Amino acid sequence: MTTKACIFDAYGTLFDVTAAARTAAEEPGGARLAEAWPALARDWRAKQLSYTWLRAVAGRHCDFWQVTQDALDWALEAAGIDDPELRERLLALYWELDAYPEVPAMLAGLKRRGLATGILSNGSPEMLEGAIGSAQIGEWLDAVLSVEAVGVFKPHASVYELVPARFGCAPGEVLFVSSNGWDAAGAADFGFRTLWVNRTGEPVDRLYARPDYVAPDLTGLDALL
Structure with a gap:
């Protein structure tokens, strides 16, 4: 798909x-x-x-x-x-966390491909706005979705439902990327294709779903797509 x-x-x-x-x-x-x-x-x-x-x-x-x-x-x-x-x-x-070094170029590459991009986070809208502004990556994001819209943290399914509702696509048309194994599992169980960014070389979590892809950072995302 x-x-x-x-x-x-x-x-x-x-x-x-x-x-x-x-x-x-x-x-x-x-x-x-x-x-x-x-x-x-x-x-x-x-x-x-x-x-x-x-x-x-x-x-x-x-x-x-x-x-x-x-x-x-x-x-x-x-x-x-x-x-x-x-x-x-x-x-x-x-409120001023550094973005990982590969993030700006990676996001810019996705936009050149014509892909929609966004954030789905436990963070409050205000926290996310601060971090995005500090990292200067807002120009490459089409939407910033916060769990505050549904009032429960990930991995509750209602959080992942925010994405297809916002972008008008099927879950299988979404690639969800997270550095949290439990988050990747929750997203995979919901129906997203998932990439787990395993920066610390941990084993895959033994949960109800597994990520489709695993990578040490975000540098290879463009090639994966």
């Missing part, structure tokens, strides 16, 4: 979720994070994801910004860091 739309997860797929902690560690006064930032970034991300799943299961939705703050507070306490100014700096940096 012809691919009509290429849709991306945002955090960890287009945007580097470790960038906030890494940048704070490199700034003046960031010496206390010099060794701690990788673990802090890992814990922050892990709790951020687990809180979305737990809230979805419990029916206790809040926006992704609240989840992001709660996860950071847990990670800071786990690292033994009590520093309100550092907390505020890390949260500010999360």
